[in-house]
Amino acid sequence: MIIQPFLSILLLGVLFFVMIQHHRGRFLRPAVAIAVGVGIFFTWMPEFSNKVANYLGIGRGADLIFYIWIVLSMLAFASLYITFNKQERQITHLTRALALHQAQGKIAPEK
Amino acid sequence: MPPSDEIRKLTWIVIPAYNEASVIGTVVEEVCSTYPNVVVVDDGSSDGTGIEAFRAGASLVTHAINLGQGAALKTGIHYVLQRDAKYIVTFDADGQHSIDDVDTMFDVMSTKGCDVVLGSRFCGTTENLPVMRRFVLWLAILFTRRSTGLNLTDTHNGLRLLSVEAAKRIGLQQNGMAHASELLEQIARHKISYSEAPVNIRYTDYSLQKGQKLSNSIGILLDLIVRRFVK
Numbered sequence: 001m002i003i004q005p006f007l008s009i010l011l012l013g014v015l016f017f018v019m020i021q022h023h024r025g026r027f028l029r030p031a032v033a034i035a036v037g038v039g040i041f042f043t044w045m046p047e048f049s050n051k052v053a054n055y056l057g058i059g060r061g062a063d064l065i066f067y068i069w070i071v072l073s074m075l076a077f078a079s080l081y082i083t084f085n086k087q088e089r090q091i092t093h094l095t096r097a098l099a100l101h102q103a104q105g106k107i108a109p110e111k
Numbered sequence: 112m113p114p115s116d117e118i119r120k121l122t123w124i125v126i127p128a129y130n131e132a133s134v135i136g137t138v139v140e141e142v143c144s145t146y147p148n149v150v151v152v153d154d155g156s157s158d159g160t161g162i163e164a165f166r167a168g169a170s171l172v173t174h175a176i177n178l179g180q181g182a183a184l185k186t187g188i189h190y191v192l193q194r195d196a197k198y199i200v201t202f203d204a205d206g207q208h209s210i211d212d213v214d215t216m217f218d219v220m221s222t223k224g225c226d227v228v229l230g231s232r233f234c235g236t237t238e239n240l241p242v243m244r245r246f247v248l249w250l251a252i253l254f255t256r257r258s259t260g261l262n263l264t265d266t267h268n269g270l271r272l273l274s275v276e277a278a279k280r281i282g283l284q285q286n287g288m289a290h291a292s293e294l295l296e297q298i299a300r301h302k303i304s305y306s307e308a309p310v311n312i313r314y315t316d317y318s319l320q321k322g323q324k325l326s327n328s329i330g331i332l333l334d335l336i337v338r339r340f341v342k
Contacts (some may be wrong), residue, residue: 092286095176104171106170
């Protein structure tokens with residue numbers, strides 16, 4: 001029973017970290033709260049993960065958790081990709097505006 | 112027939128450059144000898160490319176950081192649209208293009224009455240084109256023909272002639288090398304009239320070292336596919 005308190009503290013830590021990110025989207029905090037809640041529930045009641053897995057036709061609860069983890073990782077990756085692209089566009093606009101503002105016209109040829 | 116002096120004065124040559132200090136001076140001098148309006152977009156170089164280009168007689172726009180050739184081209188086009196440009200030529204900085212080909216492209220533009228003329232090394236001549244590079248270009252042509260429906264012989268040639276009206280309609284979003292395919296996609300989407308003109312490409316050890324590799328091409332392809340879904 002060492003792993004269960006450890007995992008619970010870890011999950012609550014993740015929840016706390018996300019909750020203090022005020023600038024994040026309105027969907028992220030509820031989504032993480034649900035994920036952490038489900039995670040803690042399955043940590044302390046592992047037999048329920050087996051029941052849900054059996055219901056879904058997966059087999060073992062551990063496999064169910066593993067598949068959920070893969071899906072969540074892919075969603076996080078997609079979210080990061082979109083954020084990165086947005087920031088890249090903003091940096092490009094900023095760099096271009098600065099470059100055009102500081103442009104140097106050619107030197108007139110000597111006569 | 113070569114373009115008149117009036118047309119040359121209304122033409123701006125846009126040269127995106129990244130770490131090309133060893134060749135950019137020669138390229139700018141060669142271009143300036145026939146087309147007086149040249150702007151070099153120094154894309155965050157660390158080797159003094161911008162200073163060399165400016166000394167050689169180009170106007171200079173400098174990106175504080177390296178963004179990529181597509182972004183540099185867009186910045187250059189923005190710059191010349193704020194001036195008295197009527198025609199815009201995109202020109203590579205590594206010395207593989209010949210400014211004499213721009214005269215041919217103007218000839219094609221006036222003969223065909225189109226808004227865009229794209230240089231084609233496969234209608235013209237290529238010097239020292241390696242087999243692997245030919246294969247990469249063939250892949251690019253195949254992909255672009257398929258995705259745009261444009262019947263082109265060379266899809267990734269940096270030498271292009273655009274009317275200002277066409278340039279205003281083309282809004283590049285791709286910062287990197289994928290801009291070449293994106294530009295063609297926009298020509299197809301906006302139904303901009305286009306034609307190809309034969310041009311000569313001189314491959315030197317220097318330009319081959321700087322050019323696209325097969326691994327980069329795969330990255331460009333992925334970028335184009337992903338950005339089709341994520342705007």
